[in-house]
Amino acid sequence: MTSASYPDPSRRLLITGATIIAVLMVTLDGTIAVIALPHMQSTLGASQDQIAWVLTSYLLAGAIATPLAGWMADRFGRVRVMALSVVGFTLSSIACGLAPTLEFLVFARLVQGLSGASLVPLSQVLLLDINPPEKQGPAIAAFGMGTLLGPMMGPILGGWLTEYVSWRAIFLINAPVGVMAFTGLMVFARDLHPGRASPFDARGFAFVSISIAAFQLMLDRGQMLDWFDSTEVCIEGTVAALFAYVAVVHMLTARNPFIKPAIFKDRNFLLGTMLSAVTGIFLTGVIPIMTSMMQQLLGYPVLLTGLISTPRAIGNIITIMLVGRLVSVMDARYLIFTGMALLVCSLALLSSMSLEVSQTRMGFVTFLQGCGSGLLFLPLTMIVFSTLPREHRNEGSTIFTLVRSLSGAAGISLIQAATIRDQAQVQSHLVERVRPDNPVIGWSMPDFDVMNVPGVQAMMGEIGRQAAMVAYVNSYRAILILAVIAAPLALFMRKANRTAEPLAAVHGE
Structure with a gap:
């Protein structure tokens, strides 16, 4: 591939900026809500176990949707999937900020997790793709700073917004950020070869998703329920192990498995x-x-x-x-x-x-x-x-x-x-x-x-x-x-x- 095949330096810079903004938005939301949970609990009249689902729903949805990102990028085009993910994440963030009830907030966080799951894995491949080999190091370094700064900034920014503005502001600030990321991706990045995906393996995806969901639930609720002294955690662990085994067998025996060996x-x-x-x-x-x-x-x-x-x-x-x-x-x-x-x-x-x-x-x-x-x-x-x-x-x-x-x-x-x-x-x-x-x-x-x-x-x-x-x-x-x-x-x-x-x-x- 010649250097002329790559975007010019100024366009690469703009694509990189939009990508890192999107990544920062998603990684920030993984930790920013933790410090605001007591305020949410008070406003929405929820118990400690109920308010924990604000975090659990986000993590669970992200874990389920992440394996699907690769197939969707192959089928519909990476930039298109990333742009739609930014739109879904931004709209669901606004819904979280305006949520009138706990049930609505948990649902909006679920949509947030589903929408944002593809942004981190697809972003790092996009940056590798638009840069020639000698420029890939600095591009991935910038991506690394985005993924590392987000979780570090989350508790600090979340604490300040919750204390001096409102817990709703920790979600509403995603609106302008999402607009910038979406605009950058749609204006400066292009999909050249969409539609290369193999047929969708629904059974394989179901096996993987159920196993991951059960495993994530077991991890998230295990400490609260005293691990395997709890019937719920035992069931979740059993389901995770069983469907993981079924997923591996299916991967090794199916003609076009969801995850290719x-x-x-x-x-x-x-x-x-x-x-x-x-x-x-x-x-x-x-x-x-x-x-x-x-x-x-x-x-x-x-x-x-x-x-x-x-x-x-x-x-x-x-x-x-x-x-x-x-x-x-x-x-x-x-x-x-x-x-x-x-x-x-x-x-x-x-x-x-x-x-x-x-x-x-x-x-x-x-x-x-x-x-x-x-x-x-x-x-x-x-x-x-x-x-x-x-x-x-x-x-x-x-x-x-x-x-x-x-x-x-x-x-x-x-x-x-x-x-x-x-x-x-x-x-x-x-x-x-x-x-x-x-x-x-x-x-x-x-x-x-x-x-x-x-x-x-x-x-x-x-x-x-x-x-x-x-x-x-x-x-x-x-x-x-x-x-x-x-x-x-x-x-x-x-x-x-x-x-x-x-x-x-x-x-x-």
Whole structure:
């Protein structure tokens, strides 16, 4: 493909801007509503279990619709699907902001999730497509900043709008953003080769969707319902496993399956997707428990917690900008491995912490996390799609995004559940040893009296803090082991083909 086949630089810039705005809008809405839930609950007169469906419906719809994005892009054209997705997301956002009842709000959030599911996976392939190989690094770096800044900005922007304007404003601000994204896509981008999709495999899509929906529900409601002590969670887990098995069998035996097995024959795609799943678990899962540890255990106020987390964003931005240039001259496998090594270092520091950890050390850990994830994102995306056949790019992008999203959700749920249960077990063991005949108690606290209620309460509080810290450290160590095992996967990938012809389905001409 010649350079003349690509859009001119100014048009590429405008297409990139519209794409990143759309991505930022969708990723922002994944986290912006979390902080406003209490205000929604009060306004709409909902219980805690009912208001949780505002988040669950969005995540559930997104998980179901993401696998469909690749087929729709092949059938109707990528830009057309993205533009319609922006329209649906914008209109449903306005509906969320004007929702008079909880039921209407949940329905609008469901439409939001369905509409926005295709934007992230199709956007990264669009940026690869409109840029020549030597310009793909900076384009994906810009895309990476959009996907990373959205979740980081969500709680901050949502908190400010909820406090000083209204919780409805967190949805209504999508209206002007959506208009800009839609205009940019429709005016500057073009579909050249729509209608290439294979016949739609309705059964395969149904099997995959039911399995994903049940799995997402199990993750989202498991902690609230005490996991497998709940009949609902057991049913959801069983349905997820059963339909996952049926979907795999169908994929391997059907003539034109919804997910084609041939896509997994590409070594880079297979290993890259596995690596993305693992990093999704410990990147997405570690950040919430670190925030919880700083606020609830170390006693940091919200503002200080935000300040200590800021180096993560700084590290992200620095490394993404740097790696956008390095990826064209260095082997992407070594950049990925370096990113994994930085994450392993951050986890090693976390797994050796105590209640006396300094704020400086916590800030350094978040900086390492930001640098590591920044080094991972762009090279991993580039190497996965550099060897993937042209006809599988749309489908590959949706699977890659879906796996990362589901693994992140699983990481949050599993790590939080393991930490809570571990804390209870450690606290039980420690309490058993606080008795008058224990020589350690007599030696370290000779004045301790079990009949002194304030003294016992102070002792129990300290035991709770120590047990919580042990639980956090145990979780960090488990994730550290997983990261060490996963890191060498990067070295088994094939070297990126920088001269490979990119996908030619969409251009801005």
